[in-house]
Each structure stands twice: as C-alpha cells, then as structure tokens.
Amino acid sequence: xxxxxxxxxxxxxxxxxxxxxxxxxxxxxxxxxxxxxxxxxxxxxxxxxxxxxxxxxxxxxxxxxxxxxxxxxxxxxxxxxxxxxxxxxxxxxxxxxxxxxxxxxxxxxxxxxxxxxxx
Numbered sequence: 001x002x003x004x005x006x007x008x009x010x011x012x013x014x015x016x017x018x019x020x021x022x023x024x025x026x027x028x029x030x031x032x033x034x035x036x037x038x039x040x041x042x043x044x045x046x047x048x049x050x051x052x053x054x055x056x057x058x059x060x061x062x063x064x065x066x067x068x069x070x071x072x073x074x075x076x077x078x079x080x081x082x083x084x085x086x087x088x089x090x091x092x093x094x095x096x097x098x099x100x101x102x103x104x105x106x107x108x109x110x111x112x113x114x115x116x117x118x119x
Contacts, residue, residue, distance in 0.1 A: 063115045067108050074104035
C-alpha cells in the first residue's frame with residue numbers, strides 16, 4: 001500500500017519481468033538474424049565481385065599470352081630472315097619472312113588494342 005491507502009502497483013508497460021525478458025531476448029535474436037542476413041548478402045556480393053575480377057584477370061592473362069606468342073613468332077621470322085637472306089637472296093628471304101613478320105606484328109597490335117579496351 002501507498003501512503004494514500006491504495007495498493008502499490010508498479011507501472012509496467014510490458015507486463016511481468018518474464019515477458020520483458022522474453023521480449024528483450026526476442027529483440028536480440030531478431031537483431032542477430034538481421035545482422036546475419038546482411039552479412040550473408042555482403043559475402044555473396046563479395047564472392048560475385050571476386051569471381052568477376054578473376055574472370056577478367058584470366059581473360060587479360062590469356063590475351064597477354066597470345067600477344068607474347070605472336071611476338072615470338074615475329075621474332076622467329078626476323079631471325080629466319082637474318083639467318084637466310086644471304087643464302088636465299090634478299091628478295092626471296094623478304095618474301096618468305098618479312099611478310100609473315102608484318103602479319104604477326106599486325107596480329108600483336110590487334111590483340112594489344114583488344115587488351116587496352118579490357119583494362
């Protein structure tokens with residue numbers, strides 16, 4: 001009882017202590033679930049970004065290897081020309097090696113431009 005003679009009743013908005021505890025733990029569980037969902041979505045987004053980056057890096061690496069291969073073929077044509085122009089004659093060696101060299105260099109330029117467009 002209070003001084004005024006009425007029974008004392010605590011002002012409880014949420015009812016008993018038990019219901020307050022259940023409500024509090026429920027809210028904590030809901031917050032944990034929201035955090036877990038946000039974390040899962042963030043991980044999925046990160047996975048997608050990493051996968052895209054790896055695919056782009058793989059394509060760039062493949063183009064780089066193709067460019068290197070074409071340059072090696074051009075160098076091989078150049079070496080063939082320098083090694084055989086005296087025995088074959090300049091004109092014959094030029095027809096056999098220089099045109100192939102120019103073709104390989106044009107392929108390298110084309111692949112290089114493609115590589116620049118991807119980066």
